[in-house]
């Protein structure tokens with residue numbers, strides 16, 4: 001149980017007044033203290049530290065040592081004069097409360113051999129200490145006042161300064177206070193007992209604090225300090241008074257107030273002056289505690305299968321190629337299982353595995369990247385040999401490039417009459433994809449999903465590319481990967497297809513996927529078989545999550561389910577904040593700031609225009625804006641309306657969209673708003689260039705719009721000397737506010753645009769007047785108001801697109 005050590009008791013022990021203690025505490029703690037307030041340890045620390053520092057004492061222990069030592073040489077003479085002097089302050093409360101207490105004290109000596117040693121310790125032990133106070137220079141001024149009241153000089157001096165006795169009593173009290181008290185035979189025994197108990201405990205507490213002070217002196221304390229800390233907090237941790245720290249800081253030439261922060265290195269220097277050691281406070285996040293994010297040792301890494309996505313223009317044959325690949329590697333026995341659709345599947349190429357994401361098109365791919373997941377290693381770009389490169393092919397190229405994945409080109413529909421692979425290759429070079437046979441590094445393979453021509457070559461090229469990429473993972477660690485897709489099943493609850501990217505996922509593992517947590521209840525592979533484990537590059541469908549995660553969410557097998565739940569809570573909160581943080585995406589409005597803060601080295605822009613000529617013109621003009629700090633990089637330029645795919649690419653790549661003579665489609669507009677993607681639409685190239693240039697120079701002009709506040713009708717006008725024309729108005733809608741802009745409308749025509757100079761209800765100035773009330777209004781300039789004029793109040797609001 002915590003023993004209460006009250007202000008008045010501390011004051012008494014230290015020979016201070018209650019007010020002195022209370023004043024010291026008031027400097028550090030907002031809560032005012034009273035003389036009966038029981039103090040907490042930090043508060044006691046402050047009092048003790050201030051006390052020792054003011055007296056140039058090394059520690060409290062030194063004070064107690066001095067105090068305890070001094071009575072010895074001449075106890076008797078001192079008692080005559082000084083013990084009584086102590087009484088009024090030190091012991092008076094007890095007698096006052098306990099009435100006949102003096103008698104028991106007188107009786108003590110006689111009982112010495114029996115129970116009294118146990119019963120008397122507290123008061124006895126205190127007095128020798130108190131006796132010394134007047135001898136200490138610091139307390140000198142108080143001594144005379146203490147000597148004034150002497151009512152018991154003959155009682156106190158009998159044998160209380162026998163140190164041996166004191167110590168013995170002290171120990172026994174700590175051990176058996178209760179026992180001791182019950183053995184007393186005083187008439188007011190209960191009262192006496194209470195008094196004894198309290199003093200006994202108080203004594204113990206004082207002892208404890210003395211011990212702490214001793215320990216601190218003997219062995220240097222070690223405190224933890226973060227990278228930055230306020231002076232106040234630092235002083236608290238050091239257990240010294242803040243002004244002391246501030247003084248030492250000044251010594252170092254650092255002028256800091258209590259709420260200013262100091263850095264770790266300064267803290268170390270200051271702490272040294274207080275004989276304290278400093279250790280860096282390491283803040284460990286829940287993620288760090290439960291998710292193993294350590295680097296893998298090269299020795300633990302083994303080759304893993306490549307993860308491939310198939311992309312390309314609509315109808316160029318992505319689905320057909322994926323189907324052929326899926327079927328071409330199905331052995332007889334597996335035939336039943338191939339109908340499973342879990343969002344990804346694995347095929348065997350010789351003795352090697354390749355994992356295909358079963359999501360043709362770049363939409364899913366980009367969504368994942370936008371969520372921070374890098375899932376794919378290789379993108380197969382499907383181009384129909386008869387059709388050549390089309391707008392979505394370009395998009396796909398740019399998406400793949402932005403993601404930094406290896407690109408293989410499958411020139412499909414080679415069986416068709418109009419197939420012209422060379423033209424496709426030629427077109428590819430325009431997008432910096434130079435075919436290998438032309439000296440570049442882009443493998444281009446002629447294939448046909450119909451005849452299955454070249455499909456095996458394509459698979460082998462995938463293996464070859466993967467080999468060059470040296471894809472590796474460590475199967476012997478907690479799993480981490482990405483959610484490919486997820487849905488809610490009525491019977492089984494949330495079902496998610498996940499791709500393990502490192503480690504091995506096991507049935508029963510607790511996993512956190514995005515903002516959901518759960519324990520893997522069942523796992524099924526792409527052939528519909530129940531499995532208990534899934535290693536790197538293996539896609540599996542799992543059940544057991546508490547909620548449906550989102551495709552692109554990363555997942556981690558974690559070590560502690562309770563903390564995992566806490567983490568998910570945190571993530572949900574973060575998601576809410578993310579909505580606000582969307583503002584911090586690059587926009588023309590914050591571009592300059594980001595450039596200045598060095599966050600922006602490259603301004604990525606997606607250009608959409610009505611004709612190819614405009615795309616090129618805008619591209620070239622914008623790229624010319626590159627300066628020493630920022631390079632303007634057009635990551636995608638195409639003809640047509642701004643589409644959702646453009647917004648996704650912009651979102652994933654932190655780019656802005658420039659539309660020239662085009663409009664966004666409604667879905668794109670909605671997702672741009674949701675994701676905070678800056679979309680700028682222009683009709684004149686010059687405007688576009690000027691605006692981006694100004695943004696790069698941090699000079700984007702703010703935009704304003706009018707916000708209607710309310711209307712009032714002029715019912716009367718009064719001319720008042722020194723004030724001018726006062727309008728007796730009646731608010732007929734909304735409200736009129738002081739400082740509002742006002743349009744004066746007469747018969748539907750605006751006759752003036754002015755500002756409210758003063759607004760009154762009766763004689764009082766008011767901030768606003770609501771609908772249905774009368775008011776007096778004066779305008780800043782316009783004085784030609786007529787009865788029946790309508791005042792339209794509005795204000796101008798700054799806004800961003």
Ligand SMILES: Nc1nc2c(ncn2[C@@H]2O[C@H](COP(=O)(O)OP(=O)(O)OP(=O)(O)O)[C@@H](O)[C@H]2O)c(=O)[nH]1
Nearest residue numbers: 313314315316317318319320412413416448449450
């Ligand atoms: N002649 C011929 N036709 C093909 C070949 N591959 C696909 N097709 C046809 O092209 C059309 C489109 O094929 P899909 O596989 O659906 O194309 P996709 O790229 O997946 O189309 P979306 O999913 O709509 O983007 C279908 O009618 C296929 O039969 C091929 O190698 N040769």
